[in-house]
Amino acid sequence: MLNQLRPALVLLIALGVITGLAYPLAMTGLAGALFPAQAAGSLIERDGRIVGSHLIGQAFTTERYFQGRPSATSAADPADAGKTVPSPYNAANSSGSNLGPTSAALAERVRADLAARRAENPGRSVPVDLVTASGSGLDPDLSPDAALFQVPRVARARRLPEDRVRDLVQARVQGRLVGILGEPRVNVLALNLALDDLRPE
């Protein structure tokens, strides 16, 4: 056993320095030089302020904005640190709902969300991603259907013609990579930024 200790100890430390310090630090330097924007988190600045990351969804609650998917993230309860309270799109504590297919709580949540969405846009079937929580709780995207579903509401709230808002959505649909990989989607934050930039006619 003792004659094993020296190689074990030396390799543990030396490989630790190589893989645990030199490698990540060199990568940090190199990534920062080659891809500075991505390495810092794909942040979006407006008027000198950071308004979010292109990759991270945020909670939109008002009628004026396109709303992302339900988010199951939570935060520590300010009143009692031992407990948590719902805090949608908390990008410091990613999480899904982890509710299973026979969960009564999930069925109840989906039932309530469906009713609200149907009231908002009667007569259209509600896209599935609009009433299901994402895995990370930070999903930045909506399916094109789920974004288009919200067009009448947003147009109403902003007093814009529906066609204009619909065109805006359609211009921002990202397709599959080379027609094969991934799913078509719309980045909600980018869409809402573009919406804010729309001039009234």
Next chain:
Amino acid sequence: MTLNGWIQIALFCAVVVALARPLGGYMTRVFAGKHTLLSPALGPIERGLYRAAGIDARQEQHWLAYGLSMLTFHVLGFLALYALLRIQAALPLNPDGQTAVAPDLAFNTAASFVTNTNWQSYGGETTLSYLTQMLGLTHQNFLSAATGIALAVGLVRGFSRASSRTIGSFWVDLTRTTLYVLLPLCIVYTLFLVSQGIPQTLGAAVEATTLEGAKQTLAVGPVASQVAIKMLGTNGGGFFNANAAHPFENPTALANFVQMVSIFALGAAMTNVFGRMVGDERQGWAILAAMAVLFLAGTAIVYGAESAGSPVLNGLGLTGGNMEGKEVRFGILASALFATITTAASCGAVNAMHDSFTALGGMVPLINMQLGEIIVGGVGAGLYGILVFVIVTIFVAGLMVGRTPEYLGKKIEGREVKMAMLAILCLPLMMLGFTALATVVAAGLAGPANAGPHGFSEILYAFTSAAANNGSAFGGLTANTAFYNTTLGLGMLFGRFFVIVPALAIAGSLAAKKTVPASAGTFPTDSGLFVGLLVGVILIVGGLTFFPALALGPIVEHLAGGLGQTFPSGG
């Protein structure tokens, strides 16, 4: 299910198979100590390491010494990681001010990373400092992956050598795997991941003001460098709590595809290494073919189940499959495919929440792990895992014709079969034993977030994942408690080392045997018949063991859900 979905699956399989041969060729040269393209750059570092460590690179080890070196190395690694977790608050590179990790969580996390499990009782962005992520987790990601590969190479030497006392040097295999295989791949891979949008920074979390004026704290960090090895090394431990579902760990469809390929790349290449080392590449392809049969069957079931969606939610008027716990950019297919891959290998990274999968969609990942993760499997671990099943298969085939079984010119005798069964039996003992315990004690029953059969599935999944060294979870289970941290930690350690030691014993006993020439009565092990028999043995020996437990969890949930029954939490 859509045509596009199947095209994505076919493309994935094609890329993995296409990479197996070139990677396998390169790795075979590395393990043989031959000159490679990178030798001029890495050779001096390698020799420097040996000098400092007092290792004679030509000195090979008996299987017992090889195993002892491996164990010593792990004990030290475990202690170092545990210490780091406990004192991280006093160390640099902690911009978000993370505090010391509690003792039970530190034990669990140390066991988790040393055994290549990477079970997450911790939530990365809320618990760990950047130094811990790098020097603790990234470091162990390399070492546990390199260890798995080293052990597989040791076992293969058992098959490829005749009348030999030794099976190679653990120190040399470990060093060469880390320096020549893992590190160069990770450097290129990290830069690709950053280009896709994965952060790589030492800066603290970013404060943003959202369009509606709310505050949003964006956790960042040196993520890409860890994700690269987490995937290539089939470790799977996330930088963030949501793992590869987090947009910062898996930002695009392309990043997701490459991550899926990288989970399988080295494991699939190891089958080619095996073929090359025993002097007949067809033997490696036969094993990969058996893996492919099981993989495609599992993928089809998960994809079908998730596309069909949950009967309960469909009853409310939802269409379009099960999107709870999935990300829009991946959709149903890339989530179902990722789940099958990550549990077929011992990766355990997740890009969708398995807990929210349909009953049958969540059962396949469970079965993949319960079979011992031999469908490509963990880097190295998958190969030695399936070779154990190969030995049992050969034994069964021998019984059928009443002939002493042999494989690649080695007679398979009582000792090998006993050791193989020991390795196979260890997993159900850990998985089912601990699950049984957790379902009768209060501390165990406090864990599940879901009620009814799904709650049972959460417990079963946790111990299955731990003992199989996978690390994925039905995440609703509150696992960061003294009971679960301790029992899961023990499950991981037993699940790793009680498979490794018998596998090494097989390696030693095979290496010592003479090679007998193939005769007319030798069962050809590169044939379709062999592949079919191997698949059958895996399903019967591995699968039947778990059928009763699966019946209590996912199967009964599937039936209940079909009738529209739901279970209130806490009831």
